[in-house]
Amino acid sequence: MTTTVPGTKAVFAEDYDVPISYMERTRDYYVALGYDNPYRWASFTEVPFAPLRTPLSLARVGLITTAAPYQPGAGDQGPRAPYNAAAKFYQVYSVTTDSVADLRISHVGYDRLHTSAADINTYLPLTRLREAVAAGRIGALAPRLHGSPTNRSHRATETGAAELLHRCRKDGVDAVVLVPS
């Protein structure tokens, strides 16, 4: 939906048609639910930057996901499953990139109203990355992709980050694509 500006050819988007303020909405939501200690999102003034030194057509690319391996017996993890904390994982894991493992996102807060997680390719671009390798756009994929646990402790995230770096180094990657779900 749009609004035409009177006397001009300009057509403006609706006021709400901007990227969602997730931090504000989440904060307000939990305050409304009666929790008085709002979550504090990480924030830094300094941001590291390492230029890509190898042309992508020669580079080995790694993939990191927050999706979780399907766990039989851990409840509904299918499309539009309600938020499922039992399907969470707390250790970094790695699986081959030779085939597409059964990875799900019922353990995170994706938008269950407007999407369904029925297509793994919306949150895990592994097949598209393999196609990019076949097309010569990327030199190679790392032999395995890695899973990054989603939890709310910054200390646990730091430990996980160190482990993920260690595994990426072992894989000999020149660059990494990270896809939160």
Next chain:
Amino acid sequence: MSLVARHIEAEGIPTVIMGCAKDIVEHCGVPRFLFSDFPLGNSAGRPFDVESQTQTLELALRVLEGAPAARTTVQSPQRWSADASWKRDYNDLSKLTPEKIAERRKEFDVVKSIARAKREAT
């Protein structure tokens, strides 16, 4: 995930994040970010739409190659739908009655205790 990207980048390996939560990723501060203005869960493109997914990945790869400095965000030109009203629904408090709020709080406490038990067992 932003913290992971920062950590890997700081050790010399370039990274790009593909994501849908613009404010959270930019608040943290990451080297490169391909933002899709889609409902959470579609960081890699639209469901059952190979062309959308291919274009999304291609943009992320270009960001990887071409970002001139840290905190580079590129927004995908793809639209989720012509009607943007889906953006109003996320945690929309105006739709919550006091009964619903009590129900949600109860659900959240259950979910938290499941996560805690699982974390402690790991």
